[in-house]
Amino acid sequence: MAELSNLAYVVFEVSDLARWESFARDIIGFQVAVPLAGEGLALRMDEYAYRILLQPGVQDDILVAGWEIPAEKELEAFVTKARSAGGMVVEDPVLARIRGVERLFTCSDPNGFVHEIFFGPTMLPISKPFVSKVLSGPGFITGSLGLGHILPVSKDVVVSLPFYQNILGLRISDYIRAELAPGMKVDATFFHSATGRHHSLATGQFPATKILNHVMVQYADMNDVGLAYDRVSRANIPLVLELGHHPNDKMFSFYVQTPSGFAMEVGSGGIVIDDENWKVVTYSQLSDWGHKRVIPRNY
Ligand SMILES: [Fe+2]
Structure with missing residues (x-):
């Protein structure tokens, strides 16, 4: 199916990383980690290397919505379909490396942020499982x-x-x-x-x-x-x-x-x-x- 499978990650630009760190870890229950590349913080909710990336900056708003497609062929079919519907969908191999995914395409949203459509996310090994300081139940539904x-x-x-x-x-x-x-x-x-x-x-x-x-x-x-x-x-x-x-x-x-x-x-x-x-x-x-x-x- 040439369809977006799910919203796999988001990137926010945030002005106060220290406050975000304690809010995310101590209040909501994310695990705070170092991003795969670049500055900021990675917030984990499961075995994915990150689900929310916090990037330092002044906007305090969303920069990116990252959508996963489970296989390369489906990703290619999605891109063909989106382009034929008039979407400006562009492949970005450099950004794919930064995000730690196999292949990645971008598409601008009319409301001022960017969609990234990818396959092949980075999962962390069993030796680095998701852990939360504060959650009492089985964790997040992801x-x-x-x-x-x-x-x-x-x-x-x-x-x-x-x-x-x-x-x-x-x-x-x-x-x-x-x-x-x-x-x-x-x-x-x-x-x-x-x-x-x-x-x-x-x-x-x-x-x-x-x-x-x-x-x-x-x-x-x-x-x-x-x-x-x-x-x-x-x-x-x-x-x-x-x-x-x-x-x-x-x-x-x-x-x-x-x-x-x-x-x-x-x-x-x-x-x-x-x-x-x-x-x-x-x-x-x-x-x-x-x-x-x-x-x-x-x-
Ligand atoms: Fe809601």
Whole structure:
């Protein structure tokens, strides 16, 4: 299948690496490691050498979304298909070496970051297993479902939605069209990739100061959500949204402010889509309970 398998990694440019290091390791439960190349920090969630790369700089925003395809032939077929749909997809062997992958192509997103599509990631040996200082359960849900999901803000959905659907070839999961307060509307589109995490990318168009609204990571054990919630509150880190539950992906989660200002959704219980039996619907609520806003909107 010439399709993106899953969202395998993201790269953020961050201005305060030291704060990110303790936030990632001591609060959320990532393992912090040295990147395969270059400066910054690698955040591990499993046997992959990294799932999040933190690169030093001033932007405090997303730079890259890295999508895995499991075989070289499928990667080549994806590139052919994306190009025939009008995508400017370019191979970058130098960047492939930096990322520690076999082959890598790049494609610019209309919202100001870059997609990297690759096969052949670097896995660390059994002698260097993922370890977390703080997680009590079996760890993060990753594997074939990828690292989680991202919500980049669309400058113009008329451009973004066809880009995600036709160039990246993502499938629509569902929509949420809700009125959060009188006159304050949300219109979000959720996309999944081949392995079926409910969404690997969602987007909507609203005024925002950053490209990335949030990144989501998922624990296997819902108790880890509660334990992380307690660590956030003990460390006085600002919450963005209180605990709650989304009606579409069934995620039980809260949203915490990262040291870069965008949010990290920390959840458990998200569903996996079986395309054979999936029906695209529109929900009228962002959350069926909770997710009360704590930090005022920056728009
Ligand atoms: Fe989310």
